[in-house]
Amino acid sequence: MTAPALIALAHGSRDPRSAATITALVDEVRRTRPDLRVAEAFLELSKPSFDTVVDRLVAQGHDEIVVVPLLLTEAYHAKVDVPAVVAAASVRHPGVKLRASAILGLEPTFLEVLDERLRAALRAARVRELDALVLAAAGSSDRLANASVARLARLWGAHHKLPVTAAFASAAPPTTGEAVRAFRAEGRRHIAVASLFLAPGWLPDRAAELALEAGALAVSQPLGAHPELARAILARYAVGSLQLVPV
Numbered sequence: 001m002t003a004p005a006l007i008a009l010a011h012g013s014r015d016p017r018s019a020a021t022i023t024a025l026v027d028e029v030r031r032t033r034p035d036l037r038v039a040e041a042f043l044e045l046s047k048p049s050f051d052t053v054v055d056r057l058v059a060q061g062h063d064e065i066v067v068v069p070l071l072l073t074e075a076y077h078a079k080v081d082v083p084a085v086v087a088a089a090s091v092r093h094p095g096v097k098l099r100a101s102a103i104l105g106l107e108p109t110f111l112e113v114l115d116e117r118l119r120a121a122l123r124a125a126r127v128r129e130l131d132a133l134v135l136a137a138a139g140s141s142d143r144l145a146n147a148s149v150a151r152l153a154r155l156w157g158a159h160h161k162l163p164v165t166a167a168f169a170s171a172a173p174p175t176t177g178e179a180v181r182a183f184r185a186e187g188r189r190h191i192a193v194a195s196l197f198l199a200p201g202w203l204p205d206r207a208a209e210l211a212l213e214a215g216a217l218a219v220s221q222p223l224g225a226h227p228e229l230a231r232a233i234l235a236r237y238a239v240g241s242l243q244l245v246p247v
Contacts, residue, residue, distance in 0.1 A: 004241050008039070009100075010042050011045075012045035014045050014202075017201065025225040025233075031230075032231070064241075067100040068104065068236045072105065075142040075145035114194045114220070117220040118218070118220040120220065122217075127218050131163075131191070133192055134179045135153040136196060136204070136219075137166065138203050139171040141171045156194075169206055180193070191217060195207065197222040
């Protein structure tokens with residue numbers, strides 16, 4: 001019996017670095033599970049589109065597909081866009097079992113990836129001392145989505161025994177620059193920013209620019225293609241595959 005195909009569905013970006021990073025992350029998934037048919041797709045702005053990938057898999061004979069949304073928070077794309085494209089594809093291919101898993105989300109283990117990326121940024125900037133941290137995320141008009149980032153920031157701060165503020169690149173305050181300036185107003189001068197973004201693009205670039213202008217000493221790269229994220233994708237896939245089985 002063939003295992004369901006896996007579509008890793010990302011948002012997409014006009015920045016080519018974003019799609020390249022998603023492809024590298026999906027390659028990590030393939031290396032971990034070479035027995036699976038794994039493909040990346042994008043909601044918009046990047047190729048291949050979700051519809052293109054679904055049609056291709058169906059043409060290849062796959063009649064069970066699990067979609068893992070590569071989204072970090074339960075905001076508009078997770079609640080509206082993903083269900084809509086999956087429902088439309090199901091109508092177009094009535095003989096195919098097609099299910100979206102839970103989103104990638106914000107796993108506590110992702111803090112290890114944040115630390116790894118931040119250590120690299122600190123080494124590059126020759127920073128050896130910190131007295132505050134900022135966790136930079138995309139931001140959303142959905143308050144619960146922003147609250148999930150704030151919870152992760154508190155967990156990260158407790159681990160490092162440092163004050164941490166969640167900051168956002170759009171839709172919600174504070175910006176990374178505002179967060180850094182607030183810490184500096186408290187007398188803190190050794191501030192670093194960790195990028196809670198999946199891939200490079202305009203938003204993480206803007207968040208980094210504002211932070212550095214405000215006096216941050218270092219800004220890490222996005223989470224990117226990391227084995228920990230690949231494991232999380234496969235965990236979502238495993239649950240989604242079970243949900244395809246009739247009870």
